[in-house]
Amino acid sequence: MANTITVLYFARLRETFGMASENMALPYDVASLEGVRATLAARGGVWAHELAAGRAFRAAVNQDIASADTAVKAGDEVAFFPPVTGG
Amino acid sequence: MANTITVLYFARLRETFGMASENMALPYDVASLEGVRATLAARGGVWAHELAAGRAFRAAVNQDIASADTAVKAGDEVAFFPPVTGG
Amino acid sequence: MSVTVRVQSEDFDISKEIAFLRRDNPRIGAIASFIGVVRDMNEGDSVAEMTLEHYPGMTEKSVEDIITQACDRWQVMDAVVIHRIGTLKPLDQIVLVVVSSAHRGDAFAACEFIMDFLKTRAPFWKKEQTGKGARWVDARAADDAAAERWQR
Amino acid sequence: MSVTVRVQSEDFDISKEIAFLRRDNPRIGAIASFIGVVRDMNEGDSVAEMTLEHYPGMTEKSVEDIITQACDRWQVMDAVVIHRIGTLKPLDQIVLVVVSSAHRGDAFAACEFIMDFLKTRAPFWKKEQTGKGARWVDARAADDAAAERWQR
Numbered sequence: 012m013a014n015t016i017t018v019l020y021f022a023r024l025r026e027t028f029g030m031a032s033e034n035m036a037l038p039y040d041v042a043s044l045e046g047v048r049a050t051l052a053a054r055g056g057v058w059a060h061e062l063a064a065g066r067a068f069r070a071a072v073n074q075d076i077a078s079a080d081t082a083v084k085a086g087d088e089v090a091f092f093p094p095v096t097g098g
Numbered sequence: 099m100a101n102t103i104t105v106l107y108f109a110r111l112r113e114t115f116g117m118a119s120e121n122m123a124l125p126y127d128v129a130s131l132e133g134v135r136a137t138l139a140a141r142g143g144v145w146a147h148e149l150a151a152g153r154a155f156r157a158a159v160n161q162d163i164a165s166a167d168t169a170v171k172a173g174d175e176v177a178f179f180p181p182v183t184g185g
Numbered sequence: 186m187s188v189t190v191r192v193q194s195e196d197f198d199i200s201k202e203i204a205f206l207r208r209d210n211p212r213i214g215a216i217a218s219f220i221g222v223v224r225d226m227n228e229g230d231s232v233a234e235m236t237l238e239h240y241p242g243m244t245e246k247s248v249e250d251i252i253t254q255a256c257d258r259w260q261v262m263d264a265v266v267i268h269r270i271g272t273l274k275p276l277d278q279i280v281l282v283v284v285s286s287a288h289r290g291d292a293f294a295a296c297e298f299i300m301d302f303l304k305t306r307a308p309f310w311k312k313e314q315t316g317k318g319a320r321w322v323d324a325r326a327a328d329d330a331a332a333e334r335w336q337r
Numbered sequence: 338m339s340v341t342v343r344v345q346s347e348d349f350d351i352s353k354e355i356a357f358l359r360r361d362n363p364r365i366g367a368i369a370s371f372i373g374v375v376r377d378m379n380e381g382d383s384v385a386e387m388t389l390e391h392y393p394g395m396t397e398k399s400v401e402d403i404i405t406q407a408c409d410r411w412q413v414m415d416a417v418v419i420h421r422i423g424t425l426k427p428l429d430q431i432v433l434v435v436v437s438s439a440h441r442g443d444a445f446a447a448c449e450f451i452m453d454f455l456k457t458r459a460p461f462w463k464k465e466q467t468g469k470g471a472r473w474v475d476a477r478a479a480d481d482a483a484a485e486r487w488q489r
Contacts (some may be wrong), residue, residue, distance in 0.1 A: 022390055022462035023473045067476075074395035076458065090392060090460075094476030097389065097420060097461020098373055098432050098452060109238055109310035110321045154324075161243035163306065177240060177308075181324030184237065184268060184309020185221055185280050185300060200352035203372070211377035211427040217448075218370045219441065220355070225363035275363040289371065290483060293449045296369075300441055331442060 014085050016047070021092035024068065027057050037085050044070055045079040047089055062091065069094055101172050103134070108179035111155065114144050124172050131157055132166040134176055149178065156181055186256070187263045190248045192239060194271040197281050206263045206285055213262050217292035218283040219300050225275035227322065230315040235322075237270045237279070240308035244268070251302040255284070258298070259291040266299065268309060298335055305332040338408070339415045342400045344391060346423040349433050358415045358437055365414050369444035370435040371452050377427035379474070382467040387474075389422045389431070392460035396420070403454040407436070410450070411443040418451065420461060450487055457484040 015034045025031050038050055048070070052062040062068065071090045072081045083089060102121045112118050125137055135157070139149040149155065158177045159168045170176060187206065199218060207213055225232055252264045262285040269279055282299050286292040311322040339358065351370060359365055377384055404416045414437040421431055434451050438444040463474040 019392070021392055021460065022464070025390075071392070071395055071460070074392075074398050076399075090395070092392065092460060093462060093473065095457065095460055096463045096474040096476055097391070097459055098456040098480075106240070108240055108308065109312070112238075158240070158243055158308070161240070161246050163247075177243070179240065179308060180310060180321065182305065182308055183311045183322040183324055184239070184307055185304040185328075198352055199355065199370075200350055203351065207374075207428075209428060213374055214376045216372040216374065218351075218372075219445070220368040220370075221441065222359070222365055222368065224366040224439065276359075276361060287376065288479075289373065289449075289452055290479075293371070293445070293452075297441075297445045300445075327442075 016083060016085060017088045018047070018051070019088065019090040021090065023093050024061055024091055027061055037083070042082060042084065043079065044072060044077050044081045044083055044089065047083055048079070048091075051091075067094055068092065103170060103172065104175045105134070105138070106175065106177040108177065110180050111148055111178055114148055124170070129169060129171065130166065131159060131164050131168045131170055131176065134170055135166070135178075138178075154181055155179065186261070188249065188252050189263075189265045189267075190245050190252070191267045192241075192244050192270055193267065194269060196269070196278060197267045199281060199283070202265050202267065202281060202283055206265050206283055210262065210285075212287060213285045214287045215289035215292040216283060216285045217289070217296040218281065219296055220278055221280040221300075223273050223275045223277045223279055227313060227315070230313075230317055232275060233314045233316075234272055234274045235311050235313045236272050237268075238310045238312070239268070239270050243308050247307045248303060251299055251306060254302070255295040255298050259295040260286055260288070261291060261295045262286050264295070264299065266303065268303070268307070270309070301328070301331040301335065304328040338413070340401065340404050341415075341417045341419075342397050342404070343419045344393070344396050344422055345419065346421060348421070348430060349419045351433060351435070354417050354419065354433060354435055358417050358435055362414065362437075364439060365437045366439050367441035367444040368435060368437045369441070369448035370433065371448055372430055373432040373452075375425050375427050375429045375431055379465060379467070382465075382469055384427060385466045385468075386424055386426045387463050387465045388424050389420075390462045390464070391420070391422050395460050399459045400455060403451055403458060406454070407447040407450050411447040412438055412440070413443065413447045414438050416447070416451065418455065420455070420459070422461070453480070453483040453487065456480040 284296040436448040
C-alpha cells in the first residue's frame with residue numbers, strides 16, 4: 012500500500028470503466044494529477060477516450076477539486092468524474 | 099355626497115390628526131391631489147406641519163400610489179400616510 | 186399560474202403554503218421563499234412588541250400589482266404572499282413570500298423583487314414598543330435602495 | 338452560528354428545518370430558502386424517475402466549503418443544506434437550502450450563492466429514466482454562468 016493511491020470513478024465514468032475504485036501503484040515518475048491521468052489514459056480503449064486531455068471530466072485529490080498540476084503522492088485519494096449535475 | 103371625497107389617514111398621520119377618515123367637501127377649484135393637500139394644510143397646526151409640501155408623506159388616490167398632479171374628483175378615495183415600513 | 190395574497194393576524198406555516206402552491210404541478214423545478222421575522226432589537230433599542238397597521242383594500246391591490254410586475258419580468262409559475270397585521274412579538278413571523286418556477290434563477294429573482302417592492306410600496310406601518318416607549322418605525326433608505334436597483 | 342449539511346435518501350420538511358435553524362434566536366430577521374424539485378420533463382423528454390449518485394465525504398466537505406465562502410461574503414446567521422440521494426420521482430424534493438440573517442439582502446444573496454455553487458461544485462450526478470431510456474444528465478452551461486457571475 013505504501014506506494015499506491017486509491018482512484019475513484021463516479022457516474023458515467025464509473026459505468027464506462029466498469030469499476031467504482033481501484034488501488035493503483037503510483038509510477039515513480041508520477042507526482043501530479045496530470046501524471047495519474049496520463050497513466051490511466053495509457054491503458055487505451057475507454058480509458059484513453061474518456062480521460063483524453065481535452066475531455067470534460069473533473070478530478071479531485073483528497074476530496075478537493077484539483078487541476079492538472081495538483082500534487083499527488085502515495086496514499087492519496089484521487090477521483091475522476093463528469094461535471095457535476097446535482098441540486 | 100355628490101361633491102365630497104373620502105380622505106383616509108394612516109399610522110403616524112392618523113394619530114397626529116386624531117382621525118382615521120373624513121368626508122371632505124371638494125372645493126370647486128380643486129381637481130388634483132396637490133389641491134387636496136393644500137386644502138388640508140390650510141387648516142393650520144398639525145395639518146400645515148405634517149402636510150407641508152416638503153414633508154416625507156405619501157398619498158394614494160383610489161388605492162393607487164399618487165403624485166401631486168394625480169387627478170381627484172368627487173367620490174374618490176384619497177389617503178395620506180407616512181412612507182411604508184411593512185415586510 | 187396561481188397568485189395568492191393574504192393579509193391576516195393568524196400565523197402561517199411555510200410547508201402548508203408550499204404544498205398548496207405546488208398542487209402536484211410537475212413543471213415546478215424551483216421554489217424560492219422568504220420569511221421575515223420580528224427581531225428583539227431595532228435601531229439599537231430592545232423591542233418588546235410591535236403593531237402592524239395596514240390600508241385594507243389597497244394592501245391586496247398593491248401586492249397583486251407587485252406580483253404582476255414580477256411575472257412580467259421573470260417566468261413565474263405561482264406566487265404566495267402572506268403579511269400579518271396586528272400585534273406581533275420578537276420571534277413571530279411577519280411576512281412570507283413564496284415563488285415557484287421551472288428554474289431557480291427566475292424563482293430567486295422574483296422572490297427578492299417582490300420582497301423589495303413590498304417593503305417600499307405596500308401600505309403597512311410598524312409601531313414598536315421599545316424600552317424607550319412606543320414609536321413608529323421610520324422608512325429605511327436601504328429599503329428604497331434595494332427597490333431601486335431593479336430599475337437599472 | 339450553526340451550519341448543517343446532510344446527504345440523505347429521506348425526504349425533508351422545510352418547516353421543521355427552519356424551526357431547528359431558528360432555535361428561538363431573536364436576532365434573526367430574515368430567512369431565505371430554496372427547494373429544488375424533480376420535474377417530469379428535461380431537455381424535452383419526459384422523466385419517469387432519476388437516480389442521484391454522490392461522492393461520500395467529498396460532498397459534505399464541498400458543501401461546507403461553499404457555506405464558508407458565503408459566510409465570508411455576507412452576514413449569515415445559520416445555514417442548512419440538505420441534498421437527497423438515491424431514486425427520486427417527479428414532484429420529489431431534491432435539495433433544500435435555508436439561510437438566516439439579520440437582514441434580507443444577506444439572506445437572499447447567500448442562499449442563491451450556495452445554490453449556484455452547489456450546482457457546479459458539489460459532487461452529485463443525476464441519471465434520468467426517460468421515455469428514450471436511461472441517460473446521465475449533462476452539466477448545463479447556464480449553471481456555470483450562474484456560478485461565475487459571483488466572481489465579478
